[in-house]
Amino acid sequence: MPLAVALPPPSTAEPYRYEERSSFIGGLNFRADQFNLGEDESPALLNVEVDPRGGVRRRDAVTKVNSTALDNGIISLMTHYETDTNQILAAALDPAIAKSQIFYNSAATGEFTGPIQIGGDNPFFDTAQPPRAVTFEYNTYIVNGLLMHNDAGVTAVSAMRWDGATATGLEPDIDASDGHFPCARYAATFAEFVWVAYTLESGVTYKNRVRFSKVNDAENWTATDYIDIDIGEDGDHITAIIPDADRLLVFKENSIYAIYGFNRDSFEVRNITRTAGCRDGTQPVAATAGIFFWYAEDGIYLLAYDELAWAFERIKPTMTYDVGQPALTLDTPPSLMWFDERLWVSVDYQSDDNLSESNQNNRRNTFVWDPSLGPAGAWVRHDINARSLLAYRPTGDTHLGIAATSGITTPASFDRISKVDQNADVDDYGTGSADEIVSYYHTGWFMGNRPTFPKRWGKSRTVLLADKDAIIKVYIYKDYDLSGFSAAYSKTIEGLGASATWDTDPTGSGTGVWDTSDWDPEGLSDRYLYGRWPTAGTAQAISLRFLVTPSVSYRGKWGLTAVVNMYRTRRLR
Secondary structure (H helix, E strand, O other): OOOOOOOOOOOOOOOOEEEEEOOOOOEEOOOOOHHHOOOOEEOOEEOEEEOOOOOEEEOOEEEEOOOOOOOOEEEEEEEEOOOOEOEEEEEEEEOOOOEEEEEEEOOOOOOOEOOOOEOOEOOEEEOOOOOEEEEEOOEEEEEOOOOEEOOOOOEOOOEEEEOOOOEEEEEOOOOOOOOEOOEEEEEEEEOOEEEEEEEEEOOEEEEEEEEEOEOOEOOOOOOOOEEEOOOOOOOOOEEEEEEEOOEEEEEEOOOEEEEEOOOOOOOEEEEEEOOOOOOOOOOOEEOOOOEEEEEOOOEEEEEEOOEEEEOOHHHHHHHOOOOOOOEEOOOOOOEEEEEOOEEEEEEEEEOOOOOOOOOHHHOEEEEEEEOOOOOOOEEEEEOOOEEEEEEEOOEOOOOEEEEEEOOOOOOOOOOEEEEEEEOOOOEEOOOOOOEOOOEEEEOOOEOOOOOOOOEEEEEEEEEEEEOOOEEEEEEEEEOOOOOOOOEEEEEEEOOOOOOOOOOOOOOOOOOOOOOHHHOOHHHHHHOOOEEEEEEEEEEOOEEEEEEEOOEOOEOOOEEEEEEEEEEEEOOOO
16 A cells, blocks of 8 residues: 655745836826825835936936026026027126126026126116016016116116117107117017016006017007906905917916907907916916916916916825925025926925035025826926026027025035036036935835735835946835835946947937947846845835935936835735
8 A cells, every 4th residue: 555645735925026117207296195196106205307218317417507606696587589599697686785787697507797887887687586587579677566777776767778798778668759668577489579567557567467569569558548447356366378379368366368350450458367466576388288386385387378277296205394395485485487398397396305515405406307208297306496487599590597595514605507407417506515316216115916915025126227336325115114215225337338328319319218239137237237135024115215315436427227025925924
């Protein structure tokens, strides 16, 4: 009789499963609770961009235009348009006297010239109200809503005309001969007219008045050519005007109007909405999809085809400050820019990052929204310390993103102009020392097939990219709690070297995807671009934060392409 062999009972252990993330296209989401955070979204990130193909990479750098600081802080940026060469105009405020002066730069490199003079005198724009400009037939008209004064404090003119080389003061009289311009806070062009709004006439301020010039004549105005926009509204005054296709949009604090028509006899005012408007001091910007503007405490809206879309939903919680949490403070008005088919928004920001930046809590931050990513677009956060933003075209089809910036050591000075989105390893604000770009990406939660069940997590596998040697740290968080990490590890990644670039895709558009000619799977494995991290232990869910703190020995770009976590669900007892 054959011997009976006792076989072990069949295993009842849960088999190992895998959860992979190779798309992080959702960007920031502060609004969703941690349990409901999307797989491609992040609860926290800094100084990274979302690649259209799903990965993330460290952002490009800020580089100075002027090495010599303007005497005082820059409160607004403007442009002067010529046929071939354009200029950056910067208004620098003297806080001791609450007046500003204008400087110019023609090359987007080197120093600024100024202040611009009128007949040998130094004209001042009164108050801290930012000067604004409009270019009409190669002349730029600069206003700020009050009469300008010279060095002696004598009332001079209502506006400055700048032709690229010479400034002329214009008288505020209306219904007079050539050489006049109304005293106004806002200016724009539409339908062969120059328009101004929020006017000062004979000592009386008309906060709801819009005026228009004679046809094709920016310096000739008629007393009766004006439109008062709902003057009976209590406190709801004009905050901006901007052309939009076949109409001129007039923004108020809590409403939006449009002026249609092409001559004084056909102008018609229509109300677009009374549910939103433009925050005072914040200029709307025209974009491919419509007009972006900042409304009260709600953040960014898009006006397109008379429909309002709220673009700020995912980061709206930053408007409510809790101790230890990030918050937008709005101590000074936000600044908007449409550049590189993305919306850039600079705001005062209180941060809980506690990174190496000594003055992180005193800085502005720049949020960037790419509407082309995913169904709702994607937000990212940069610690670019910018007060005023400007999309600028130096010549031809060349476009630059320009910002009035300040370095880390003097976060409130804003005395230099910088170009954003530049291919460099460090930020250079022109303060004499480089600012390292600290960057991180925090994944959403890996929760497996049963979000509330405990699991035994194996070693995380990652695909990381670096163009130079880098030390990348990973912090492991557990069970939907971001208040503190449970473990931290570091790994040295050998970069691909100088031959690898971030801007070598076939179109040359700079998507951040590595050149396929440099993509050697075995070589990447040898350089730890594919690596494993220590086990995360037991948890219902885990999340990983990848952090690179550069130093003099490492200043380069890095990126995250994929994360894979292995887990085994434990039995409930």
